[in-house]
Amino acid sequence: MTDNRFEATYLIETPLDPARVAEVMAGEQSCGTFARVAGETDELRERARAIVTRIEELESVSEPSLPNAWLTRKGVGAPWRRARVAISFPVCNLGANLATLAAVVAGNLYDLGEVTGLRLESIALPWSYRQRFPLPAQGIAGTRRLTGAAKGPLVGSIIKPNVGLSAAQTADLVASLCEAGLDFIKDDEISADPVHAPLAERIPAVMAAVRRHQDKTGKHVMIAFNITDETDAMRRHADLVQREGGSCVMASLNWCGFSAIESLRRSTDLALHGHRNGYGAFSRHPLLGIGFQAYQVLWRLAGVDHMHVHGLQGKFAQEDEEVVTSARDCVTPLTDGADDRVMPAFSSGQWAGTAQATWDAIGHDDLLFMAGGGILAHPGGPKAGVASIRQAWAAVAKGTPIAEAARAHPELQQALDTFSGKAG
Structure with missing residues (x-):
């Protein structure tokens, strides 16, 4: 983790390749969507895109934790693979804005079609970003x-x-x-x-x-x-x-x-x-x-x-x-x-x-x-x-x-x- 980035870790469940799903998560919560759009230049992606930093695949299960209409429509099923994923986000995308920080690390991720389970587990911050927010008054x-x-x-x-x-x-x-x-x-x-x-x-x-x-x-x-x-x-x-x-x-x-x-x-x-x-x-x-x-x-x-x-x-x-x-x-x-x-x-x-x-x-x-x-x-x-x-x-x-x-x-x-x- 560097001074200009912070990191969040997640537990995910998906019938798809967890590495692919992690990239979807990183794109969805930064500058991307399901397809590359006009204006999404390589320079912009270098500056503003979230990056997948770690993937640890865990056990698979035979039943999904949550229903998912998107996967049902596509006929995708078992096994459901679980993984722990870490994603690094650029600080410059949000600044000292707590509500937006929450939207970035949590937000639409819970509604992604690719997952049948997703849990935000931890957030790690650099000191340069932490100090933009108040310390405890008491x-x-x-x-x-x-x-x-x-x-x-x-x-x-x-x-x-x-x-x-x-x-x-x-x-x-x-x-x-x-x-x-x-x-x-x-x-x-x-x-x-x-x-x-x-x-x-x-x-x-x-x-x-x-x-x-x-x-x-x-x-x-x-x-x-x-x-x-x-x-x-x-x-x-x-x-x-x-x-x-x-x-x-x-x-x-x-x-x-x-x-x-x-x-x-x-x-x-x-x-x-x-x-x-x-x-x-x-x-x-x-x-x-x-x-x-x-x-x-x-x-x-x-x-x-x-x-x-x-x-x-x-x-x-x-x-x-x-x-x-x-x-x-x-x-x-x-x-x-x-x-x-x-x-x-x-x-x-x-x-x-x-x-x-x-x-x-x-x-x-x-x-x-x-x-x-x-x-x-x-x-x-x-x-x-x-x-x-x-x-x-x-x-x-x-x-x-x-x-x-x-x-x-x-x-x-x-x-x-x-x-x-x-x-x-």
Whole structure:
């Protein structure tokens, strides 16, 4: 990879020659079409055409992953050959344009007649191109500074019930969660600006509770207000959060879109908590969509500071290995040259008992560890729930088995007695 090109890798399935299909992909996403056209000179192709850089043929299968009317019309059938393909694209074709970058690496490729499966797996960028986009405004270091959590995982929770609480009731719950010792509290993704608790009321009410706690303890608890909306509304709500002394906002990335998140990033230095709800629609089929490495590259270019990765042994469909690799992607710099790491946010069925699996898998605690039921449903109350999680993480960091640590910590023992076999 050179300074003037970037590379994307794909998994494809086709009954045709994968090398031929790779050339179709390269042409379709740069200066070509199904036939050479007037004006498509050798000089233009040299400057603007994408180039196939690698092809690794994999196994063949007897049934296609997806239907394809184009191949049916042509009477082309088994075997369906699978291959991993890498394509290099000229930077000059798009410039610092994130929406167009996404269109180039994903776009019409999913509709190509030649394939019965196609998945964008990864994107690699040169530093000269990466630096055209913003680095995280806060990232891992800024999030730790804002919360005062210098070491260990940031322990967080989610407003529950998801919806239905008034602004005043939400503030009361936040006050109790602050008192419980949390570093981070977030809105649920389905609660943004509801009639019963509009952000114009909820933000001041919640932040008043946060300020009272900070005045009492010196601890600033980071609240991720869900401001998902159209762009101008998100900017207004972010401004209100800033005026009220807040430090974070949250947005549902897939439904706001790249342009809205980029505009929000340019208008505020608040930590931007990127919620990936809906990502399963892009990722769960193994021969369709976008793998997390490529997905998080695009959103990191948009300027997010935190990225959801789900959780180990959690309640969702992802295998633990996918959660682990996603977390590693978040803390891997996109290029040499700058610290553009973002904080992986673990959630979904997390509690004290999943700390060991998380530590064993990723080997560090630069992460946000969020538990809903694991805190709010702890029999000793939210404070005991938070304590149990901190006790578990302290144990695994020292190499002490959680069951052994629980003998000295009743909150942790209660969590093990209550949640073992239930979470996930």
